[in-house]
Amino acid sequence: MKIYNKLLSHFGIQYWWPAETKYEVVIGAIITQNISWKNVEKALNNLKNEDLIDEKRILKINTEKLKELIKPAGFYNIKAERLKNITKYIVDNYKTTDELAKTEKDTNILRNELLNIKGVGKETADSILLYALDRKIFVVDAYTRRIFSRYGIINKDMDYDEIRLIFEDNIIPSLNIYKEYHALIVELGKNYCKKKNPLCNTCPLNLYCRKLFNKFY
DNA sequence: CTCCGGTAAT
DNA sequence: ATTACTGGAG
The missing domain is CATH 1.10.1670.10 (Helix-hairpin-Helix base-excision DNA repair enzymes (C-terminal))
Structure with missing residues (x-):
């Protein structure tokens, strides 16, 4: 302390995390992996210009197009897949990130669910838990x-x-x-x-x- | 341990 | 020209 x-x-x-919606936190958590936030901002802007900070629209867009949009973030091939993976998990199980945030499930249960998604490791899971889902995880x-x-x-x-x-x-x-x-x-x-x-x-x-x-x- | 990869700082 | 970047999977 x-x-x-x-x-x-x-x-x-610092007023973290810098995002307008919970789902934007999820997107940022994936594409910032091992990348400076400067690069992430460019990718996020590309997505915002296409009005793609939305779970259903991300699932709908074809992966090649998504790769182009997040290219400035680097590792764009795998990150496009990872973004699809976690978004599919959210939509299939909770419909939206806002609904996911309302679940009564225990934090550890939720953490394990996130860790089972391909492309989500401990730091990404914890960032989402803390900044999008308001769970006390450091x-x-x-x-x-x-x-x-x-x-x-x-x-x-x-x-x-x-x-x-x-x-x-x-x-x-x-x-x-x-x-x-x-x-x-x-x-x-x-x-x-x-x-x-x-x-x-x-x-x-x-x-x-x-x-x-x-x-x- | 290596690969994924564009961007900005050094 | 080289390095570092709010990691994770194989």
């Missing part, structure tokens, strides 16, 4: 691993869920804090705790970060 507060006062509230991504292993709190090669539980066991279980914390981690990862040449001198977390005292991190 100390780190969260430090990041919050440095970056301010999202772990590459930035989280990098920042907190450098800092000295986790081990770089820990299991995904092990890291997730470390966060869930140690921060206030508030939906908004979960949402903002992950957003703040991304912000720090992009702007300071970069893979190469991290800006440790001006980093808001540099006071207790072990990276400054150990060149092997």
